[in-house]
Amino acid sequence: MTNRFLIVFQLLILQVFLFSCNSEKKEETAGKTDSTTIASKPPVAKKKTIVFFGNSLTAGYGLDDPTQGFAGLIQKRLDSLKMNYKVINAGVSGETTAGGNSRIDWLLKQPLDIFILELGGNDGLRGLPLSETRKNLQTMIDKVHTKYPDAKIVLAGMQIPPNMGQKYTSEFRTIYTDLAKKNSNVTLIPFLLEGVGGEPKLNLPDGIHPTAEGHKIVAENVWAVLKGLL
Template sequence: MVVLSSCNSAKESEEKTETKKETTSPAATKKTIVFFGNSLTAGYGLDDPSESFSGLIQKRIDSLGLAYKVVNAGVSGETTAGGNSRIDWLLKQHLDVFVLELGGNDGLRGIPVAETKKNLQAILDKVKAKYPDAQLVLAGMQIPPNMGKTYAGEFKAVYKEIADKNNIKLIPFLLEGVGGEAKLNQADGIHPTAEGHRILAENVWVIIKDLL
């Protein structure tokens, strides 16, 4: 009886050990959030790129213990046409959440709204084709009325049209609370300061938090 009991105890001990090994195995690989945009995403003019809104999103994610890593795929001066050319290369790496922040440079250059709309849709189509299960988010932009009220109105409307068409999340206006506020922008009046990026990060977080 004692021998049998000892065998059973040893077996139970082995099973507990195996169970412990399973429960303490390394955590699953982190999912990836890609911010695909221009100088706003890149954090142009900041002393520390981690102070950009995308960097601040990573800090928020880490503080909450969420298993996501942020990829800052921002390129200063990027237009939607440039983004459409670049996206194929980016899609070689897996992604789970894709935040598209492009169009501002199109508006400042007076590129036809129809062209901007076509390029934004093409980028989203490529992402959906490669990663159909990815969550997509579009960051809305607006431009000053000095480009003409009609053009500015059409430009602003494009983002909601595309978001509705694709049934994806929309950040109504990425620069909400920052655009036009001198103290929150650098000397060029276009690129946010570190304080401005903190507001951008909140504008983004309120939309993407439920996707994580």
């Protein structure tokens, strides 16, 4: 009886020992699997930032949905191409170059990779001194470059109706080409409203701000230049 009890007791001890070993192996294997899984996960790349800094054109004035504006359409294009960029629409209706120059310091507190400057149109429509418009645009370009030397800068060229006289209109147009030539870090969009300006069907009744269809064309004008910088 005693021998039999001893044998049974020894078998129980053996089973407990084997069970313990198997449990340790499973835990060790699980730990390796978790470590491998964690290590194999690729790091999430931080999105690069594109800032559209402008007036009512950038803000999408008159549209039912601001994302129908050209800045919003650029974001949709980037998303459809699975490009890791975030668009910030910093457009303010009625903004002049002087107004932009006064608020840009606040905007530059956040990092950016591409800066698209769309200002000056309101200066021209109000007949403001061209020397001031030129000076303000250059100052904003300098501020961006000083704060973020590696950032790419795009200048959106603008034209105005000849209401202020042919001389003023012509000199206004050359501001943008001159600045692009002067600043090697600036890429020029020759005329932001190419194919849209002066086309009644593509503009709101005011004849200045594009419709949703007009913004699609403007977005293509921007993309033609922007895609080479991405």
